Amino acid sequence: MSITCLIRYQIDPFQREAFKTYAENWGRIIPRCGGHLVGYFLPHEGTNDVAWGLIAFDSLAAYEAYRARLKTDPEGRANFAMAQTLRFILREERSFVETVKGTFGIPAMQAHDA
Structure with missing residues (x-):
C-alpha cells in the first residue's frame, strides 16, 4: 500500500x-469497497474524545474509486446515516500519509533476540 488515509475523529465520549x-x-x-482497513482505534487512556481510523490504498486513484463505490454501498450509506442521526462524531479530519519503507510492519524482537 502506498498511501494511508488517516482519519482523526473527535467523538462524544458518552457515546463511545x-x-x-x-x-x-x-x-x-471498507474491504468490500476496495480499501485495506488497517484498523479503527478508540481512546483507552488519556484523552477520551479522540479516535482514529486508518485505511490504506495503492494510490490516490484507488482511493477515489473506493469513495465512488462507498457512496453507492447500501450498508455504507446506512452507517453514515447512523452517525449523523446519533451525532457521536463531533469533528472529522483526514490526512493522507505515505509509509516510510523499512519502518512499517516490522515485528517486535523477543528479549533473547536483542
Whole structure:
C-alpha cells in the first residue's frame, strides 16, 4: 500500500459504544469497497474524545474509486446515516500519509533476540 488515509475523529465520549459499533461496521464495508482497513482505534487512556481510523490504498486513484463505490454501498450509506442521526462524531479530519519503507510492519524482537 502506498498511501494511508488517516482519519482523526473527535467523538462524544458518552457515546463511545455507538462509535465502536460504527467502526465495527466499517470492518465489513471498507474491504468490500476496495480499501485495506488497517484498523479503527478508540481512546483507552488519556484523552477520551479522540479516535482514529486508518485505511490504506495503492494510490490516490484507488482511493477515489473506493469513495465512488462507498457512496453507492447500501450498508455504507446506512452507517453514515447512523452517525449523523446519533451525532457521536463531533469533528472529522483526514490526512493522507505515505509509509516510510523499512519502518512499517516490522515485528517486535523477543528479549533473547536483542
